[in-house]
Amino acid sequence: MGEGRAVEQVLKLRNLKVVFPTDYGLIRAVEGVDLDIYHRECVALVGESGCGKSVTSQAVMRLLDSPPALIRMDVLEFDGRDLTQCTEAEMQEIRGKELAMIFQDAMTSLNPVMTVGNQIDEMYRRHYGDSKQAAREKTVHALELIGIPEPKERANSFPHQLSGGMRQRVLLAMAFACMPKLIIADEPTTALDVTIQAQVLKTLRGMQRGCGTSLLLVTHDLSVVAKMADRVYVMYAGKIVEKAPVKELFTNPHHPYTVGLMAAVPRLTDEKKKFTQIPGTVPSPVHKPSGCYFHPRCEYATERCRREMPRLEPMGRDRQVRCFHPLGVGGKSSD
Amino acid sequence: MTEIMTLRNVSVHFPVRGFLPFLKKGEIQAVSDVSLGVRRGEIFGLVGESGCGKTTLANTMVGLVKPTAGQVLFEGVDLHSLPREEFKKTRRRMQMIFQDPFSSLNPRFNVYQLVSEPMVIRGEDDEETMKARVVELLEMVGLSAQDLYRYPSDFSGGQRQRIGIARAISLNPTFLVCDEPVSALDVSIHAQILNLLLELQERLNLTYVFISHNLADVKKMCDRLAVMYLGKLMEAGDADKIFARPLHPYTQALIAAVLDIYFSEEREIVVLPGDTPSPINPPPGCRFWQRCPKAMRGCKTVPPAFLEVEEDHFVACHLVNGFPNQDLPEGFDQPMVGREKVPGR
Numbered sequence: 263m264g265e266g267r268a269v270e271q272v273l274k275l276r277n278l279k280v281v282f283p284t285d286y287g288l289i290r291a292v293e294g295v296d297l298d299i300y301h302r303e304c305v306a307l308v309g310e311s312g313c314g315k316s317v318t319s320q321a322v323m324r325l326l327d328s329p330p331a332l333i334r335m336d337v338l339e340f341d342g343r344d345l346t347q348c349t350e351a352e353m354q355e356i357r358g359k360e361l362a363m364i365f366q367d368a369m370t371s372l373n374p375v376m377t378v379g380n381q382i383d384e385m386y387r388r389h390y391g392d393s394k395q396a397a398r399e400k401t402v403h404a405l406e407l408i409g410i411p412e413p414k415e416r417a418n419s420f421p422h423q424l425s426g427g428m429r430q431r432v433l434l435a436m437a438f439a440c441m442p443k444l445i446i447a448d449e450p451t452t453a454l455d456v457t458i459q460a461q462v463l464k465t466l467r468g469m470q471r472g473c474g475t476s477l478l479l480v481t482h483d484l485s486v487v488a489k490m491a492d493r494v495y496v497m498y499a500g501k502i503v504e505k506a507p508v509k510e511l512f513t514n515p516h517h518p519y520t521v522g523l524m525a526a527v528p529r530l531t532d533e534k535k536k537f538t539q540i541p542g543t544v545p546s547p548v549h550k551p552s553g554c555y556f557h558p559r560c561e562y563a564t565e566r567c568r569r570e571m572p573r574l575e576p577m578g579r580d581r582q583v584r585c586f587h588p589l590g591v592g593g594k595s596s597d
Numbered sequence: 598m599t600e601i602m603t604l605r606n607v608s609v610h611f612p613v614r615g616f617l618p619f620l621k622k623g624e625i626q627a628v629s630d631v632s633l634g635v636r637r638g639e640i641f642g643l644v645g646e647s648g649c650g651k652t653t654l655a656n657t658m659v660g661l662v663k664p665t666a667g668q669v670l671f672e673g674v675d676l677h678s679l680p681r682e683e684f685k686k687t688r689r690r691m692q693m694i695f696q697d698p699f700s701s702l703n704p705r706f707n708v709y710q711l712v713s714e715p716m717v718i719r720g721e722d723d724e725e726t727m728k729a730r731v732v733e734l735l736e737m738v739g740l741s742a743q744d745l746y747r748y749p750s751d752f753s754g755g756q757r758q759r760i761g762i763a764r765a766i767s768l769n770p771t772f773l774v775c776d777e778p779v780s781a782l783d784v785s786i787h788a789q790i791l792n793l794l795l796e797l798q799e800r801l802n803l804t805y806v807f808i809s810h811n812l813a814d815v816k817k818m819c820d821r822l823a824v825m826y827l828g829k830l831m832e833a834g835d836a837d838k839i840f841a842r843p844l845h846p847y848t849q850a851l852i853a854a855v856l857d858i859y860f861s862e863e864r865e866i867v868v869l870p871g872d873t874p875s876p877i878n879p880p881p882g883c884r885f886w887q888r889c890p891k892a893m894r895g896c897k898t899v900p901p902a903f904l905e906v907e908e909d910h911f912v913a914c915h916l917v918n919g920f921p922n923q924d925l926p927e928g929f930d931q932p933m934v935g936r937e938k939v940p941g942r
Contacts, residue, residue: 310783311754425872426647455646456810456854457869463856464866482784485856489864512860526788527858528813530840535795535817539788543753 272444272476273299273322276337280317282330289547291317291331293500297478299444304470304477306487306508308523309497310544315480318497319446322478323363324353341443359389362437366449368429372421378432379405379417385439404435409465427458431465438469445470448480463489484527488512493580496520499545499555502574505582516577516588518560554585562587600634600670601772601804602658607631607667609653613877623877627653629828630667632903635772635821640798640805642815642822642836644851648873650828651808655774658806659691660684671772689719692765696777698757702749708735709745712763719768734763737800738793755786762793766801774806779814791818812855816840821909824848827876827884830903834910844912846889883915886933895920895929 275297282289292314299305309315320326321333324345338345340361348356357363365371373381379401386397398417405413408431421429430450437445450466451459467490470477479490487494487508494511496504496519504517515521522540542559545551553570557563566586574584577591609628627650635641635658643651656662657669660676669676671687679687692715695701702711712731713721721727732742738759749757758778765773775794779787791814798805809815815822816836823833824847832845843849850869871888874880883889886896896915903913912918920929 310785427872455873456812457646457850458872460854460856460866460868461870464868467866483856484784485858488858488860489856489866509860512858523784524858526784528788528811528817529857529859530813530816530852530855532813532817537788537791537795537817539792540785541789543755543786544783 270301271298271339272301272341273297273478274337274339275322275335277335278318278321278338279334280314280321280326281332283332284548287548290500290550291547292321295497295500295502297322297495299476299478302471302474302476303492304467304479304490306479306481306491306494307497308481308484308487308494310482312499312544312547313497314500315497316448319363319448319478319480323357323361323446324348325363355389358385358442359440360443362440362442362445364430364433364437364445364447364450366452368426368433368453369421371433372429374421377418377420378424378429379419382417382432382436382439385436389440400439401435404439405432408432408435408438408469409461410435425458426454427461430454430458430462434462434466434469438473438475441473442475444476444478446478446480449482450479451486452481452483459486466490484524496523499550500547501555501584502582503556503584505574505580507580510578510581514590516581516583516590517556517585518562518587518589519556521589522559562589599637601637601672602635602806603668603670603673604631604633604654604658605668605670607654607657607664607669609650609657609662610665625876626828626879627876628657628664631825631828631830632667633823633830633833635804635806637771637804638802639820640807640818642819643806643808643825644810644812644815644822645825646810646873648827648876649825650876651825652776654825655693655776655806655808659693659772659774660688661693689715689768690770691772691774692768692770694758694761694765694773694775694778697781698754698761699749699781701761702757704749707746707748708740708760711749711760712767715764715767730767731763734767737766737797738763739789753786754782755789758782758790759793762790762797766797766803769801770803772804772806774808776808777810778807780809780811794818812851824851827873827879829884830911830913831885832910832912832914833903834905835908838907838910842910844906844910844917845885845914846891846916847885850888850890883913891916892933893929894927894931894933895925896933898926899923899929 278292278295280292282291295318307315326333382401383397386392386400401417402413405416410416410431451462454462491508493507495502498519504520515524525538526540540559545555551558552568554567554572557567572584572586574582577583607628608630611625611627613622613625645651653662657664663677709731712734713727716727735741735744740759779790807818819836821834822836824831826847832839832848843852853867869888874887881900882898883896883901886892899920901913901915902918903911904918905911906917
């Protein structure tokens with residue numbers, strides 16, 4: 263979605279900061295993240311574990327407990343409403359109905375002692391005040407839409423009677439139940455097998471397009487991003503390091519971390535017995551390096567990178583990069 | 598090349614019991630009738646989705662699980678025919694690296710205790726020798742002597758996996774089973790650990806069995822591989838041959854399901870429909886027939902033979918091998934359509 267186009271903005275987040283005080287010192291999980299999501303688009307938030315991507319999504323849902331978390335943000339607007347001013351009761355009205363979430367592990371996010379049908383019924387009864395029968399009819403329809411065979415019978419199953427892929431589908435049905443404006447999917451397919459992952463992704467994409475929902479896809483998997491997203495934010499150690507439309511990101515990544523991440527994903531076409539690696543490890547959230555957080559692992563790092571944190575600078579149309587020496591720009595090659 | 602590990606018609610079945618322990622409800626056929634050989638010095642891949650029996654098969658190889666039927670030969674000797682002492686001695690030469698570096702290291706042991714434990718069990722008691730050996734091992738896996746007295750909680754996932762590797766090679770094994778060694782790790786650490794494994798293999802002349810569900814990793818790591826589905830081998834042999842010409846529909850589906858990270862305009866997601874069926878009392882025919890896009894009527898009842906179609910390339914599929922000459926159901930070579938494939942009908 264280009265800027266200047268008259269597209270409705272669903273989510274606007276400015277300068278989100280989340281800090282967790284611990285015995286070992288302050289953990290700066292998120293350091294000034296901006297996020298924009300427009301109508302009907304799929305935005306991916308990519309990063310490795312500990313980069314703050316899940317904390318960001320939970321802060322948007324206002325699901326982070328404070329204390330312990332210390333949360334600051336300048337703007338959190340959802341569908342034109344200021345969520346920072348909402349009470350918990352108002353948030354409960356919004357959550358599930360207009361702003362839904364899909365978690366990674368379907369087994370732990372479903373109630374094990376309730377049938378899946380009853381759990382989806384709850385959505386309709388809570389948000390629309392439907393009767394038991396009316397809710398169940400809608401539930402069966404929702405399960406059918408999501409591609410569950412024999413939806414009527416399946417609705418009476420308990421989570422443990424379903425396979426992993428089936429459970430994830432139940433979560434999808436639940437998320438799409440009230441046709442929300444925005445769905446946040448936190449690693450929706452990470453726990454699944456490859457063939458099941460493909461099924462669930464295809465269903466998710468079909469539902470998202472069919473319902474006109476916006477999707478924030480939180481993931482570490484760039485191959486999922488390549489298939490699903492319209493725009494991508496790459497996060498590293500609590501900061502956005504690159505923001506770009508998906509095609510531009512994959513054809514011409516600018517930040518050395520993005521380049522390294524892409525090279526590190528093995529492909530079927532690669533040569534044998536050699537893996538491209540990013541040296542070093544993700545910095546500890548308590549002791550982040552000086553200057554650019556990526557400089558200890560970056561082969562292009564200079565003295566300036568060690569001293570100064572680069573800013574997120576615009577770089578072409580709808581792209582931003584946090585790097586003093588972006589790759590693939592002005593004749594420099596990214597290889 | 599000689600085979601270091603040979604499995605002959607190995608089956609591993611686990612009983613499923615009812616509410617009274619002596620009422621046997623059925624059997625989980627985790628591994629059924631698997632024969633394969635791992636050659637000395639190679640990396641042998643074991644591929645399949647969760648529940649297909651690849652971990653059980655690996656546990657059987659190192660003697661952690663006793664097969665219900667069949668033989669496990671390590672360097673030509675039947676593991677389970679050995680007397681107890683000999684069995685223990687033999688098992689030292691085979692070690693395992695586990696998937697989850699968080700639960701496979703005792704949090705109350707420091708690195709020195711973790712890595713030296715196998716030596717202690719072997720009967721080594723000289724602290725100085727052990728310490729020197731542990732430091733040597735740590736340096737081999739990219740850690741240092743400074744880490745000796747730190748605890749697992751001080752390390753990241755990748756570093757913990759390095760500790761697990763140091764522990765596995767501490768008794769100079771020749772045969773190492775790596776059970777999904779990188780699937781719990783971050784993408785950027787992934788490659789580091791795989792490179793380390795390759796480097797150690799060359800340096801210490803190791804043979805690996807590399808278990809993974811990630812086909813791209815398997816393709817890059819392995820010399821030979823076996824594809825498993827619901828306890829049976831679907832396809833096995835030379836890795837280059839299988840990737841160049843996958844013959845079994847399941848192998849083809851697995852390769853197609855690998856999402857490439859190249860961006861393409863059409864962004865097609867290839868889908869293999871259906872779920873893995875339960876391994877409790879599986880059907881008599883081909884185990885893949887319910888999900889197979891090319892299933893024929895005969896596939897449901899006639900089990901396919903596991904045959905060599907070209908040198909070092911085995912497949913179990915009627916499409917490739919043809920049906921055997923026995924009494925076949927009517928229309929056995931007709932494709933199945935629509936509701937015929939719905940399970941339980």
